[in-house]
Every structure is written in structure tokens, then in C-alpha cells.
Amino acid sequence: NMMGNDGMTGNGGPMGHGTTQAIEASDEPEQSLPIPSPLKPDRVTDSTVYYTVVADEGTSRFFQNGKSTETLGYNGNLLGPMLELPKGKTVVIDTINRLDEPTTFHWHGLVIPAEMDGGPHQAIAAGDRAQVRLDIDQEPSTLWFHPHPMGATAEQVYKGLAGLLYVTDDAQSGLPNDYGVDDIPLIVQDRLFTKDGELDYDAHMNVDGTTGDTILANGAINTTFDVQTETLRVRLVNGSNARDFDFTLSNGENMTQIAADGGLLEQPVSLKTISLTPGERAEVLIDFSEIEDDVALEADGVSFTTFRVGELDKASIDIPTSKKTPTPVNTKTDRQLTLFGMGNMVSINGDTYDPDRIDIKVKQGDTEIWEIENKPDMMGGMTHPFHIHGVQFRIISRDGNPPADYEKGWKDTVAVAPDERVKIELTFTETGTFMYHCHILEHEENGMMGQLNVTE
Numbered sequence: 001n002m003m004g005n006d007g008m009t010g011n012g013g014p015m016g017h018g019t020t021q022a023i024e025a026s027d028e029p030e031q032s033l034p035i036p037s038p039l040k041p042d043r044v045t046d047s048t049v050y051y052t053v054v055a056d057e058g059t060s061r062f063f064q065n066g067k068s069t070e071t072l073g074y075n076g077n078l079l080g081p082m083l084e085l086p087k088g089k090t091v092v093i094d095t096i097n098r099l100d101e102p103t104t105f106h107w108h109g110l111v112i113p114a115e116m117d118g119g120p121h122q123a124i125a126a127g128d129r130a131q132v133r134l135d136i137d138q139e140p141s142t143l144w145f146h147p148h149p150m151g152a153t154a155e156q157v158y159k160g161l162a163g164l165l166y167v168t169d170d171a172q173s174g175l176p177n178d179y180g181v182d183d184i185p186l187i188v189q190d191r192l193f194t195k196d197g198e199l200d201y202d203a204h205m206n207v208d209g210t211t212g213d214t215i216l217a218n219g220a221i222n223t224t225f226d227v228q229t230e231t232l233r234v235r236l237v238n239g240s241n242a243r244d245f246d247f248t249l250s251n252g253e254n255m256t257q258i259a260a261d262g263g264l265l266e267q268p269v270s271l272k273t274i275s276l277t278p279g280e281r282a283e284v285l286i287d288f289s290e291i292e293d294d295v296a297l298e299a300d301g302v303s304f305t306t307f308r309v310g311e312l313d314k315a316s317i318d319i320p321t322s323k324k325t326p327t328p329v330n331t332k333t334d335r336q337l338t339l340f341g342m343g344n345m346v347s348i349n350g351d352t353y354d355p356d357r358i359d360i361k362v363k364q365g366d367t368e369i370w371e372i373e374n375k376p377d378m379m380g381g382m383t384h385p386f387h388i389h390g391v392q393f394r395i396i397s398r399d400g401n402p403p404a405d406y407e408k409g410w411k412d413t414v415a416v417a418p419d420e421r422v423k424i425e426l427t428f429t430e431t432g433t434f435m436y437h438c439h440i441l442e443h444e445e446n447g448m449m450g451q452l453n454v455t456e
């Protein structure tokens with residue numbers, strides 16, 4: 001498997017402010033899994049859905065002993081609602097910043113023009129608002145939104161800003177899609193709390209990615225979910241600042257992965273372990289038809305959400321697939337990107353982020369093959385989850401071999417392990433200046449980010 005940050009346990013590096021925390025099972029009492037509420041549109045017309053999303057401060061109760069925690073949330077105290085984005089429609093979102101500092105609203109995974117993308121250039125001052133128009137034209141998928149202001153992305157996400165975007169399509173059927181019943185999201189994050197129950201970003205910040213010992217699922221500790229149907233669709237989002245997760249079931253059974261970041265896999269894959277680096281998503285089906293006891297979902301071997309199995313409704317599942325002719329593995333590379341370093345000393349092609357420098361220029365409609373290399377350093381290096389805005393891409397090879405079946409689908413974030421070379425194929429359909437960066441949010445803050453300009 002890919003070398004994750006777990007290999008770094010106890011080592012903040014020579015420049016580290018903190019250490020990578022091991023995940024620990026929590027002894028908090030169980031509570032039922034919160035399901036982010038679907039956001040009610042302000043208005044719906046034949047062509048357009050109107051939403052309002054507000055970034056605000058709040059307080060959350062993670063612990064039953066009465067400690068409450070200062071958090072950030074969209075339209076609430078923590079995380080955010082689920083926004084349905086119907087394929088073929090226009091979605092207009094009024095975004096409002098009620099924080100006491102600038103933020104942005106970034107739609108991770110959406111293929112839209114750069115001026116709507118909510119990258120660092122689209123900062124909204126404290127108290128201000130802005131409107132975006134998003135024409136939804138991509139495969140049904142589980143995307144997410146989060147802040148992206150330069151210098152404060154990692155802290156704002158850590159304190160709770162993250163929400164769900166579901167691209168939906170009436171034509172897609174056969175899969176469980178009763179939201180909150182047989183189709184549930186799981187935003188998984190690790191957090192470290194102070195004795196007072198606070199999320200103290202400054203105290204716990206680690207230049208290689210801030211980690212915690214406690215797992216949150218949809219913002220809650222030690223959750224349970226009552227399974228009502230034989231097949232449960234779980235949309236896993238790694239919303240951590242830095243931690244890679246290996247997800248397994250406590251009974252050792254397989255899960256069926258059906259989708260990657262940007263849509264369905266070419267074919268479903270049965271897997272014991274689903275590995276996600278920060279920013280990545282996977283949709284899985286869990287079959288409870290033969291199961292009578294409770295089963296827990298584990299992250300790195302630690303149970304964090306228990307599925308309670310009672311009387312189950314029969315499910316009839318028909319899994320659609322998305323066959324695509326593979327691009328040959330040895331296709332010539334148009335562009336080489338070298339990821340390097342750790343901590344404060346991270347770079348892409350030797351450079352750190354400069355808002356005044358365009359690193360890559362392409363034309364709208366162009367298709368390119370990029371080779372992303374993770375050049376190891378003396379200490380071995382670490383896995384970088386490489387993310388590109390404004391596109392969904394295909395992985396065509398890892399170290400010269402075709403990708404695994406679970407990576408054969410649209411992706412917007414790809415894990416690149418030390419000494420590995422990953423080739424991807426991308427087509428630029430939207431114009432403007434987009435970011436590409438490491439999705440360890442502290443690496444992004446430290447400048448492991450570049451700018452891609454797409455012109456007409």
C-alpha cells in the first residue's frame with residue numbers, strides 16, 4: 001500500500017510544530033450519526049436552483065460531559081448542509097461570509113469557470129457576500145465545498161467548514177438513493193481537542209498537516225446508524241487536513257466500491273480496504289443481507305461508526321457502470337510536475353505558490369497527459385494528494401502500470417506516494433486561472449500550489 005502519514009507517527013520533522021497523532025478509540029457514549037440536512041432551495045425554476053450558503057461561527061457539543069467547542073459551519077454550527085446540484089441545471093448560490101476574516105467558497109470537483117471556483121483569488125471579506133452561477137454539466141458524483149483563502153484554508157477547514165455537493169441526474173437509477181436512509185454521506189475527519197474541549201489550531205498545527213487522535217463522522221464522535229435496507233450506499237469523504245485513512249469493516253467482509261471522486265467506476269470493485277487521502281472520495285455499497293450482528297466501520301483499525309442491523313428491507317440493486325476506452329499507458333507526456341519536500345520546504349517543480357505567476361498555460365479544449373512525480377528526500381518523503389481545480393481527470397498509469405480498478409473513474413485528487421510517478425489525462429473545458437496543489441492543507445498553505453491558466 002501507499003506510504004501514508006501514519007509512518008510519521010511521533011515525528012513532526014525537524015521543522016514540525018507538532019506530531020502526527022495516532023488515532024485512538026474514543027470512550028464517548030455512542031450517539032446516532034448526524035446526517036447533514038439537504039439544503040432547501042430559496043427558489044426553483046425550470047432551469048435554475050437558487051441557494052444561500054452562509055459561513056458562520058458557532059458552537060458544537062462533541063462531548064457528553066458538557067464541554068462545548070467553538071466551531072465554524074455553513075448554515076449552522078459545524079460542517080454544512082448537502083447541496084443537490086442537478087445535472088443540466090444552473091445553480092445560483094448566494095455566498096455570505098459572517099466570519100471575522102476573509103474566506104472563499106470553493107466547489108471541490110466541480111467543472112466550472114475559474115471565476116466561480118472560489119479559489120484564493122475570490123476572497124470575500126468579513127461581512128461581505130457574492131453570488132456564483134454554476135452550470136452543472138458533469139457526471140453524478142459526491143463533491144464537496146470548503147474554504148480556500150490563502151493562509152487560512154487549513155484553519156477554517158479544521159474548525160469545521162466543509163459541506164457536501166451531490167451532482168445528481170434523474171437518468172441515473174439502480175443505486176440506493178434515499179438520502180439518509182439507504183444512501184448516506186460520511187465526512188471523516190481527525191481532530192485533536194484540548195482538555196477544555198476546544199479545537200486549538202494554533203497549538204496543534206503541524207507544518208506537515210495537522211492531525212488528531214479523535215475521529216469525527218459527519219462531525220460526531222462514536223456514531224451509530226440504523227441500517228434499514230440490505231444494501232447501504234455510503235459516500236466516504238476524507239475531509240481531514242492531512243490524514244490518509246484505510247477504511248475496513250470490523251467483520252472483515254468486503255465492500256463494493258462503485259464510484260471515485262467524480263463519478264462511477266468503469267466497473268464496481270470488491271475491496272476489503274478503501275484507502276483515501278485528504279480530499280478524495282469513494283462511494284461504496286455495503287451488503288447487510290447476510291449479517292445479523294452490528295458491524296463497525298473502522299479507520300486505520302479503529303471503529304468509529306457502528307451499523308446497527310435490524311429487520312432489513314429487500315434491495316434490488318442494479319449498478320450502472322461507465323466504460324471508457326483506456327488511454328495507452330505509454331502515451332507520451334506533455335508536462336512533468338515534480339512534487340518535493342516536507343514541512344515548510346515543499347515545492348512543485350522547484351517553486352512555491354506565487355499569485356502573480358502563471359505556472360501552466362493551456363488552451364480551452366486541449367487534452368494533455370501530465371506525469372506527476374513525487375521525488376523522495378533524504379528522510380523518504382511522504383504521500384502528497386495532488387488536486388487540480390476545474391477538471392475531472394483519468395489516471396492512466398502508476399509507475400508505468402495501469403491503475404487499479406478502484407481508480408478507473410473520474411478523479412480530481414490523486415495520491416502520489418514517495419518515488420512514484422502517476423500519469424493522468426486531462427481535458428480543459430473551462431477558462432480562467434485555476435489552482436493545483438497538494439491537498440494536505442498545510443502543504444498548500446506552505447506554497448505547494450501552482451496556477452493553471454486556460455484561455456479561449
Ligand code: C2O
Nearest residue numbers: 108148279387435
Ligand atoms: Cu479541495 Cu483547492 O481544494
Ligand code: CU
Nearest residue numbers: 107108109389
Ligand atoms: Cu478543489
Ligand code: CU
Nearest residue numbers: 384438440443
Ligand atoms: Cu503534500
